[in-house]
Amino acid sequence: MLAKRIIPCLDVKDGRTVKGVHFVGLRDVGDAVELGSRYAAEGADELVYLDISATHEGRHTFTQLVERIARAINIPFTVGGGISTMDDAERLLQAGADKVSINSAALARPAFISELAERFGSQFVVVAIDAKTTPDGTWRCTTHGGRRLTDVELFAWAREAQERGAGEILFTSMDHDGTLAGYPCDTYAALSSQLSIPIIASGGAGSIDHIADVLTQGRADAALIASLFHDGVLTVPTLKQALLARGIPVRLSQQDNKSTSQQVNRWL
Amino acid sequence: MIAIIDYHTGNIRSVMNALARIGAADCVLTDDADVIRRASHVLLPGVGEAGTAMNELRTRRLDTLIPTLTQPVLGICIGTQLMCLSSEEGDTTCLGIFPTCIVRFQSLKVPHMGWNTITDLRSPLLRGIDEGAYVYYVHSYYPECCDCTIARTEYGIPFSGALQKDNFFGTQFHPEKSGPVGEQILRNFLAL
Numbered sequence: 172m173l174a175k176r177i178i179p180c181l182d183v184k185d186g187r188t189v190k191g192v193h194f195v196g197l198r199d200v201g202d203a204v205e206l207g208s209r210y211a212a213e214g215a216d217e218l219v220y221l222d223i224s225a226t227h228e229g230r231h232t233f234t235q236l237v238e239r240i241a242r243a244i245n246i247p248f249t250v251g252g253g254i255s256t257m258d259d260a261e262r263l264l265q266a267g268a269d270k271v272s273i274n275s276a277a278l279a280r281p282a283f284i285s286e287l288a289e290r291f292g293s294q295f296v297v298v299a300i301d302a303k304t305t306p307d308g309t310w311r312c313t314t315h316g317g318r319r320l321t322d323v324e325l326f327a328w329a330r331e332a333q334e335r336g337a338g339e340i341l342f343t344s345m346d347h348d349g350t351l352a353g354y355p356c357d358t359y360a361a362l363s364s365q366l367s368i369p370i371i372a373s374g375g376a377g378s379i380d381h382i383a384d385v386l387t388q389g390r391a392d393a394a395l396i397a398s399l400f401h402d403g404v405l406t407v408p409t410l411k412q413a414l415l416a417r418g419i420p421v422r423l424s425q426q427d428n429k430s431t432s433q434q435v436n437r438w439l
Numbered sequence: 440m441i442a443i444i445d446y447h448t449g450n451i452r453s454v455m456n457a458l459a460r461i462g463a464a465d466c467v468l469t470d471d472a473d474v475i476r477r478a479s480h481v482l483l484p485g486v487g488e489a490g491t492a493m494n495e496l497r498t499r500r501l502d503t504l505i506p507t508l509t510q511p512v513l514g515i516c517i518g519t520q521l522m523c524l525s526s527e528e529g530d531t532t533c534l535g536i537f538p539t540c541i542v543r544f545q546s547l548k549v550p551h552m553g554w555n556t557i558t559d560l561r562s563p564l565l566r567g568i569d570e571g572a573y574v575y576y577v578h579s580y581y582p583e584c585c586d587c588t589i590a591r592t593e594y595g596i597p598f599s600g601a602l603q604k605d606n607f608f609g610t611q612f613h614p615e616k617s618g619p620v621g622e623q624i625l626r627n628f629l630a631l
Contacts, residue, residue, distance in 0.1 A: 173594060174554045174573060211618065216554055242456050247575060247616045267452050269616065291449070292487060294550055294577045338550060369552055392553065422554040422573035424618075 174422040175386045175414070176216035176393035177407060178371065179400050181206060183252075184224045186236050188401075204239050210400070211246045213407040214424030218244065219272065219341075219395060222252030223316075234266050241267020249297055255279075260287055264295065272341060274299040275314040278323060281335060288336025296339075297371075298332040300325065303345040310358065317345040325358075326365055333368050340366060341395065343374040349398075351377025359389030371395050379405065379413045386419055441466045441629070442478035444505075446495040448517065449486035457615035461622050463629055470499045479510055480629055484615075485517030489541065489580070490529025492517050506534055511631040512607050513564075516578060519602065519609030528580050537602045537609060539585035546595040550579045555592050557600045557612070562589035564601065564608050566627050572620045574600065574612035582611055606631075 181188040181203055188203045207218050220240065222233040237250055250263050251272030260271045277284050277298055287296045301317050302310045302325040310325035329340050342362060344355050354375045363370055369392035372385040376399055385391045399405045411421045443454060445468045458466050467474060475481055483505065485492050496502045505512065505522075514522045521533050526541035533541070544551060554573040557565075574592075581598040584591060592600035592611075602609045608628065614621035 172556065173551065176553050241452065242459065245457065245460060245616070245618050245622060247577075247613075264449075265452070267456060269453070294486070294552065339552070367548055368550075369548055392548070 172420045174216070174420045175391075176371075177214075177382075177410060177414075177421065178217045178219055178393055178395045179207075179210045179215050179407070180219045180221065180373070180395045180397040182221050182223045182397070183233060183236065184222075186232050189223070203236055204243050207240055207248070208243055210407060211244050212424070214411055214422065215246065215407050216393070216422060217246055217269075218248040220248060220250050221272070222250065224252075234262055237263055237266040237268050251297070251299060255283075257286060257290065260291070260295075264291060270295050270297050270338070272297040272299045274301065277332065278312060278314055278321060278328070281331060284332055284335040284337055288338070293336045293338035293368075296337050297341050298329075298337040298339070299341040299343070300329060300332075301343045301345050301348075313345055317348070326362065329362055329366060333366050337368060339369045339371060339392075341371040341373055345374070347375030348373075350375055351398075353377065353381040354385040354389055354391075356384050356389035359385055359391050363390035369393065379410060382410065383414055383417050383419060386414070387417075440474075440478050441480045441482065442475045443468050443482045443484065444475065444501065444518075445470045446485075446492065446499055446501065448484065448492055448495065451484055453613075453615045454482060454484045454515065457622065457625060461626050461629075463625075470501065472500070472504050475501075475504065476508070480631070481505075481508055481510060481512045483512065483514045483518035483521065485515065485521070486577075487517055488529060489517060489520055489526040489533070490531045493521055493526075493529075493531050493533060496521065496534075502534060506536055509606060511628060513628050514607075514609035515615070516611060516613060519611055520580065520582065522602075522607060522609050523582050526580060536607045537582065537585065537587050537599075537604055539583045539587065539599060539602070541580045541582055543580050544595065550577055551581070551594045552577050554617075555594060555600075555612075557590040557592055559591045560589065562601070562603045562608070563631060564603060564624060564627050565590060567623055568620060574610075574614070574617040574620055574624075576612045578611060582609075 247269040249270040255276035312323040372391035373395035522536040588599040590601035
């Protein structure tokens with residue numbers, strides 16, 4: 172059975188990971204490769220590295236970091252942050268990234284999604300959507316880390332991204348991000364019913380129950396987690412054991428699996 | 440010397456990084472028939488579209504070479520699909536090593552992306568791997584089950600997660616991205 176994925180998200184600035192609530196008040200939480208390796212060893216299913224300095228500063232540091240990550244990490248990882256040209260994407264993929272996450276650049280020029288999917292395949296293309304509710308009750312997409320509101324409606328945009336070849340949608344509610352109050356599960360479920368590609372939930376989790384809810388009621392395929400892990404509120408194994416206890420299929424690391432009896436390859 | 444077949448497809452760096460992590464230093468990326476023939480082990484990786492990938496093999500005349508190899512050969516993802524009879528993707532005739540066809544998923548979300556379990560394990564390639572171990576998949580087309588199936592995965596229907604015929608092995612999943620389980624499978628292959 173396909174497991175629900177738990178994906179630690181590491182924001183990177185100058186080769187080191189940081190995380191800020193609502194994208195301000197950044198706080199250094201460590202070396203990007205070391206932290207990623209630790210998460211992988213603990214049973215993280217994938218990693219996401221977001222270059223939060225990309226739009227403002229040189230990107231060479233991040234590309235070099237991606238090469239180091241690719242050498243060290245034995246699970247898939249996605250990179251994002253300021254990717255706006257085919258050259259940006261190709262450089263990161265050549266460096267060893269498995270997927271790229273695009274956001275503002277896709278909203279500015281939707282054909283970018285199609286071009287990436289045609290050149291590198293849909294499995295390389297994660298379209299990240301940051302949206303917030305407006306006074307008329309609709310969800311509208313934002314760009315630049317939530318600072319700029321657009322007229323683009325969430326569901327229409329998610330469908331267009333899929334049609335253009337996105338392999339996954341990473342949806343963050345800017346109303347919920349950083350609140351620790353949980354996810355908008357109804358919105359996730361509505362997205363899931365309208366799309367045939369996997370959906371990654373991001374932003375808002377404050378407890379294991381919140382994460383369990385978005386993976387069940389919200390029908391999300393994966394949960395992207397940052398602060399809860401970085402702050403030590405949760406670890407990957409404790410989260411996964413708790414999800415498993417709630418009947419949600421997750422992959423435990425080999426170490427955790429040793430406690431359960433396993434049938435050995437019987438043909439040997 | 441381990442030959443990784445270079446035929447202009449994706450994820451080759453991932454495979455080389457994974458081999459380096461398990462200490463396999465003597466790897467050559469090549470499309471040279473003599474080098475491939477002399478290698479102790481041959482890897483056929485791949486990400487992309489089956490028809491395009493098969494054409495890349497043909498233009499290098501590797502489509503006639505690969506089925507004649509006698510050392511252990513391991514296909515990964517598209518590499519494995521190319522070792523089957525045919526693929527629905529691009530209506531492609533493949534190498535015909537594994538007696539099964541590649542068809543597209545009809546139900547559930549496509550691509551099948553993420554960690555899924557392998558069961559009914561029966562090959563030295565999977566020595567030491569537990570029944571129900573998780574491996575990482577990203578694909579929209581799958582090899583049907585057949586006599587050469589050495590690991591099964593369920594995604595709406597059961598399909599071949601891995602195949603073996605004589606010295607030819609193939610995984611539909613990505614051992615190079617499957618954590619310690621994948622590394623064990625790559626070590627097993629190199630020990631063959």
